[in-house]
Amino acid sequence: MSKKTYRQAINEALRQEMERDERVIIMGEDIAGGLGSPGEQDAWGGPLGVTKGLMPKFGRDRVLDTPITESGFIGAAVGAAATGLRPVAELMFVDFFGVCFDQIFNQAAKFKYMFGGKAVTPVVIRTMYGAGFRAASQHSQCLYPVFTHIPGLKVALPSNPYEAKGLLIQSIRDDDPVIFFEHKAMYDLEGEVPDEPYAIPFGEANVTREGDDATIIAFGRMVNFANDVADKLSKQGISCTVVDPRTTSPLDTETILETAAETGRVVVVDEAHPRCNMATDVAALIAQDAFDKLKAPIKMVTAPHCPVPFSPALEDLYIPGPDKIEAAVRAVVGKAH
Amino acid sequence: MADIQPIVMPKWGLAMQEGMLAAWHVEEGATIAKGQEIADIETSKIANAFESPLSGILRRRVAGEGETLPVGALLGVVADPSVADADLDAFVAGFQERFAAEMAARATEKGPEPETVETAAGRIRFLKLGEGDGTPVVFVHGFGGDLNNWLFNQPPLAEGRVTYAIDLPGHGGSTKEVGSGDVGAMTAAVCAFMDAVGLKKAAFVGHSLGGAISLDLALNHPERVHSATLICPAGLGPEISVEYIDGFMTTSRARKLRPILEMLVADPALVTNEMVEDVLKFKRLDGVEAALNKIASATFAGGRQALQLTDKLGALQVPVQVIWGAQDRIVPASHGQGLPASIKVTLLPDAGHLAHMEKANEVNELIKAFVGD
Numbered sequence: 001m002s003k004k005t006y007r008q009a010i011n012e013a014l015r016q017e018m019e020r021d022e023r024v025i026i027m028g029e030d031i032a033g034g035l036g037s038p039g040e041q042d043a044w045g046g047p048l049g050v051t052k053g054l055m056p057k058f059g060r061d062r063v064l065d066t067p068i069t070e071s072g073f074i075g076a077a078v079g080a081a082a083t084g085l086r087p088v089a090e091l092m093f094v095d096f097f098g099v100c101f102d103q104i105f106n107q108a109a110k111f112k113y114m115f116g117g118k119a120v121t122p123v124v125i126r127t128m129y130g131a132g133f134r135a136a137s138q139h140s141q142c143l144y145p146v147f148t149h150i151p152g153l154k155v156a157l158p159s160n161p162y163e164a165k166g167l168l169i170q171s172i173r174d175d176d177p178v179i180f181f182e183h184k185a186m187y188d189l190e191g192e193v194p195d196e197p198y199a200i201p202f203g204e205a206n207v208t209r210e211g212d213d214a215t216i217i218a219f220g221r222m223v224n225f226a227n228d229v230a231d232k233l234s235k236q237g238i239s240c241t242v243v244d245p246r247t248t249s250p251l252d253t254e255t256i257l258e259t260a261a262e263t264g265r266v267v268v269v270d271e272a273h274p275r276c277n278m279a280t281d282v283a284a285l286i287a288q289d290a291f292d293k294l295k296a297p298i299k300m301v302t303a304p305h306c307p308v309p310f311s312p313a314l315e316d317l318y319i320p321g322p323d324k325i326e327a328a329v330r331a332v333v334g335k336a337h
Numbered sequence: 338m339a340d341i342q343p344i345v346m347p348k349w350g351l352a353m354q355e356g357m358l359a360a361w362h363v364e365e366g367a368t369i370a371k372g373q374e375i376a377d378i379e380t381s382k383i384a385n386a387f388e389s390p391l392s393g394i395l396r397r398r399v400a401g402e403g404e405t406l407p408v409g410a411l412l413g414v415v416a417d418p419s420v421a422d423a424d425l426d427a428f429v430a431g432f433q434e435r436f437a438a439e440m441a442a443r444a445t446e447k448g449p450e451p452e453t454v455e456t457a458a459g460r461i462r463f464l465k466l467g468e469g470d471g472t473p474v475v476f477v478h479g480f481g482g483d484l485n486n487w488l489f490n491q492p493p494l495a496e497g498r499v500t501y502a503i504d505l506p507g508h509g510g511s512t513k514e515v516g517s518g519d520v521g522a523m524t525a526a527v528c529a530f531m532d533a534v535g536l537k538k539a540a541f542v543g544h545s546l547g548g549a550i551s552l553d554l555a556l557n558h559p560e561r562v563h564s565a566t567l568i569c570p571a572g573l574g575p576e577i578s579v580e581y582i583d584g585f586m587t588t589s590r591a592r593k594l595r596p597i598l599e600m601l602v603a604d605p606a607l608v609t610n611e612m613v614e615d616v617l618k619f620k621r622l623d624g625v626e627a628a629l630n631k632i633a634s635a636t637f638a639g640g641r642q643a644l645q646l647t648d649k650l651g652a653l654q655v656p657v658q659v660i661w662g663a664q665d666r667i668v669p670a671s672h673g674q675g676l677p678a679s680i681k682v683t684l685l686p687d688a689g690h691l692a693h694m695e696k697a698n699e700v701n702e703l704i705k706a707f708v709g710d
Contacts, residue, residue, distance in 0.1 A: 162618075166621060194618065194622060196510075196622045196623060197622070197623040198618070198621040198622045198623060199621060199623075200621060201589060204589060204590055206591070207591055207592060210610060255590070255592070258592075
C-alpha cells in the first residue's frame with residue numbers, strides 16, 4: 001500500500017490489466033504521442049499524462065494513437081470488443097461524445113439484447129468530465145446522466161484514487177460496455193492505493209461517513225466535498241451519513257433507500273445540470289419508496305441549468321461546492337445559521 | 338519535579354499518528370492504578386479503552402474530551418499531593434515546549450515499515466520490530482487477519498528482542514498461493530519464513546488459526562519453538578462459528594460486514610468503520626477470495642475444524658500457554674478446558690475472540706512473563 005495520485009491509480013490499473021490479459025488494448029487521441037515524428041515518443045502520455053509509460057512497455061500494437069475522429073475510433077473500439085478484444089478507449093472530454101452517440105447508444109449498448117444474449121461487448125470508454133478547469137462550456141460538462149439513461153451501458157464515477165483503480169479494473173473485466181468518468185480536477189488527488197490489482201464490484205455504494213442527522217448522497221468529485229462538509233458539521237453537533245454510489249448504472253438503490261430512511265433528511269449532490277440528472281433520479285427514488293420515512297423535503301444541490309461559464313468567477317459560483325452543500329444540510333436539519 | 342509523571346497519547350500500531358480522547362473515566366484528584374481504564378481513545382483503526390501505564394494521583398487532565406492529539410502528546414499528569422500547583426504548571430509548560438520541538442523533528446523521520454522476503458513458500462510480508470538478544474518472538478495472525486492485528490502487542494514485546502509479525506500465505510501482502518490451504522501448509526510456510534530470515538528458534542504467539550499453526554509447530558518442530566502462546570486458538574476442539582466464517586467470506590458491503598466483525602469482540606463499539614473498510618479492501622485484492630476459500634474448506638469446512646490436536650498435547654516438549662476471551666463467539670472458550678495440567682490456561686472475562694486487542698495489557702504481561710527475557 002502506498003500513496004498514489006488519481007492519475008497514477010488509473011495508469012496502474014491499465015498497466016496491470018494489460019499485463020494480466022493480452023486482449024486488453026488501449027486507444028485514443030495522443031495517448032502515446034509522437035507517432036510518425038522523429039522526436040520524443042510518449043512525451044506526454046496522453047493529454048493529461050494518464051497513459052504515460054504504457055506505449056514503451058506494451059508497444060504500439062496495444063497502445064494505439066487514433067485520428068481526431070471520435071466517430072471512427074469509438075466505432076472501432078466497439079467492433080473490436082464485439083470480436084474478441086477488450087479495448088479501453090479514451091475519449092478525451094465527455095463533451096465530445098455527441099459525434100459518436102450511435103456507436104455507443106445504438107450499437108455497443110444493444111448488442112447483447114439484439115443478439116439474444118450471445119454477444120458481449122467488453123469495451124471501456126474513459127473520459128474526462130467536470131468543471132473547475134477554466135476550460136469553458138465545451139470541455140467542462142458532466143453528462144453522466146445521459147449515459148445512465150441508456151440500458152446496456154454501465155457508468156462508473158470514481159471519487160478518489162482507491163476507487164479509480166478498483167473501479168477501472170472492474171470496468172475492464174466487465175463484459176458490458178462501461179463509460180468511465182474521470183474528474184479532471186482530481187488527477188493530482190492523493191490517497192492510499194494497494195500495489196496489487198483489485199476490483200470493486202459495481203452497484204455497491206460506499207458509505208463514507210455514518211451519522212444520525214442527515215444523509216448526503218453525492219456523485220464523483222462531489223463525494224469529497226460531502227465528506228469535508230460532514231467532517232466540519234460533526235464538530236458542530238450535526239452528524240451526517242455520506243453515500244458514494246460509485247456507479248450510476250447499476251445504481252445501489254438499496255443502500256440509498258436504507259441510508260435515506262435512517263436519517264429521514266436527505267441532500268443529493270450532483271455536479272450535472274439539474275434537469276434529469278442523478279439528483280432528480282435519486283430524489284424521485286426516495287420520494288417514491290421511502291416517503292414515509294422523510295422528516296423534511298429532499299434538497300438537491302446541483303449546478304444551475306446553464307452552460308459552464310468561461311468566466312472564472314462565474315465558474316466558481318457554478319460548481320455545487322461545500323458552502324452550498326453545508327447550507328442544504330443545515331436547511332434539512334432545521335439549523336440554518 | 339522528579340515526582341511528576343506524564344501520561345501521554347499511546348501509540349497503538351504503526352499506522353497510528355494521532356488519537357481522539359473520547360472520554361475520561363477518572364476525575365482530577367483521583368487515585369489511579371496501573372492497568373486501570375482511565376479514558377477512551379479512538380483512532381482511525383480502532384476505538385479502545387486506555388489503561389493507565391502508571392499508578393498515582395491524577396493531578397491534571399491536560400487533554401480535553403473530544404480533543405484529537407498526536408501520539409506522545411500530554412494527556413494528564415500524575416504527581417504526589419505534596420507537589421505544588423506551580424510545579425505542575427511548570428512541568429506541563431516544559432513538556433509542551435519539548436513536545437512541540439519533537440513534533441517538528443518527527444515530521445521528517447519515517448517509522449518502521451513492513452518488508453517482504455521470498456521464501457520456499459513464496460513471498461511473505463512481515464514487520465520486524467526491536468533489537469537485542471532476548472528470545473525472538475514471531476506473531477502469527479488468524480484467518481482473514483494480517484500482521485496489523487498485533488498493533489497493540491508487538492511494540493511492547495519488542496523491547497530488548499527481535500519480533501516478527503508475519504502475513505500468512507493468502508493474507509495481507511504475502512503470496513496468494515496457499516498450497517493445500519490446511520494448517521500443515523501454513524506451518525510449512527512459517528518454517529520457510531524462518532529459514533529465509535535466518536531465524537532458528539523463536540517464541541510463538543498465535544491467534545485463532547495462527548494458534549493452531551503455532552501449536553502444530555510446537556508439536557512437530559519443537560527444535561524451532563521456544564514456547565507457544567495460543568490466543569483463542571483453533572485446533573483444540575471441533576466447533577467454529579460457521580456464521581462468522583460464511584459471513585466473512587460472502588459479505589461485500591460494509592454495512593452488512595460490520596455485524597459479522599462485531600462477533601469478534603465483546604464490546605461491538607471497538608469495531609471502527611476503518612477496520613471494516615480494511616477487511617473489504619483486503620478481500621477485493623486479486624487472489625484473496627480463492628485463497629481464503631481454499632483455507633476455509635481445508636481447515637473448517639461445514640463449521641467443523643479439520644485439525645484436532647488435543648489428543649497429542651501429552652507429547653508436547655515445549656511450554657505452551659493458552660489465553661482465551663471468555664466471550665469468544667468464534668471458537669468457544671470451552672475448548673480451553675480439560676487440557677493437560679502442564680498447559681497454563683488464562684480466561685479473560687470481558688474479552689471475545691480478539692482478546693489480544695481487547696485486553697492488550699493483560700495479554701502482553703502474560704506473554705512477557707511466559708517468554709521470559
